[in-house]
Amino acid sequence: MPSHMEHAMKMMMFTFHxxxxxxxxxxxxxxxxLMEKEFPGFLENQKDPLAMNKIMKDLSQCRDGTVxxxxxxLLIAGLTNSCSDYFVVHMKQKGKK
Amino acid sequence: MPSHMEHAMKMMMFTFHxxxxxxxxxxxxxxxxLMEKEFPGFLENQKDPLAMNKIMKDLSQCRDGTVxxxxxxLLIAGLTNSCSDYFVVHMKQKGKK
Structure with a gap:
């Protein structure tokens, strides 16, 4: 049975492909x-309608408009890092209950 | 219920903390x-006994010996990227069966 991290890595490879x-x-x-299916709240809650264009531009600087x-x-690492503070607060609150 | 990617992100945060x-x-x-528990094969199969020291040195360049x-x-992204080619071949072989 794969470990938590092996499972997470497999999910990232599986989803990309x-x-x-x-x-x-x-x-x-x-x-x-992919973003719509895997992060349903992300695009809905974006106040900036050009958010996806900006992400693509940042990600595909070295390629011909592809990721x-x-x-x-790196996108997933960035999203995970930005969620981490919220996660820590949430886990601590859960631990106190 | 979280998506595959949301679950993967949660596992990375959970494991780190x-x-x-x-x-x-x-x-x-x-x-x-963490490496021993989450990637049991990695350290065992390392031919270089100083592999962990090298990883730590690369990772903690900007900090006081910590990650x-x-x-x-970034370590997980690097490990996942290095596994990806093997994963693609494995999935294609599985698809042919």
Whole structure:
């Protein structure tokens, strides 16, 4: 049985390739669908309608408007890091109950 | 119910804080125990006995011998990226069966 971290790594690989299909990169449309399915609250709660364009621009600076697996991992690392403070507060509150 | 990616992100946060305890960083000993528990094959199969020292040195360049959550995420991104080619081949073989 895989460990928590092995499972998390497998999920990241599985998700990328599920939305990329046979390619080894995500197009802007692939990433939009991935974000909609995997982070349903993220796009809905974005006040900036151009948020996805900005993310794509940041991620695909070194490629022809596409996102590599490496850059996808950096996006996930960035999202996880930005959620971490909230997670710590939430876990501490849970621990106190 | 969280999506695959939300679950993966939660597992990374949970694992880091499980091994860091009340601190917001991992010591070398914390990271060694984390690697042993979460990636049991990794240290066993290392031919280089100084592998862990090298990882720590790379990760903690900007800090006092400790690993922040941000740097932990970069380690996981690096490990996941290095496993990805193997994963793709494995999934294709599985698909053919």
């Amino acid at each position: 599920k939305f990329a299909g046979d390619k080894c990169y995500l197009t802007k449309e692939n990433l939009r669908v 590599s697996f490496q850059n996808f991992l | 499980k091994f860091a305890g009340d601190k917001c960083y991992l010591t070398k000993e914390n990271l060694r125990v 922040s959550f941000q740097n932990f995420l």
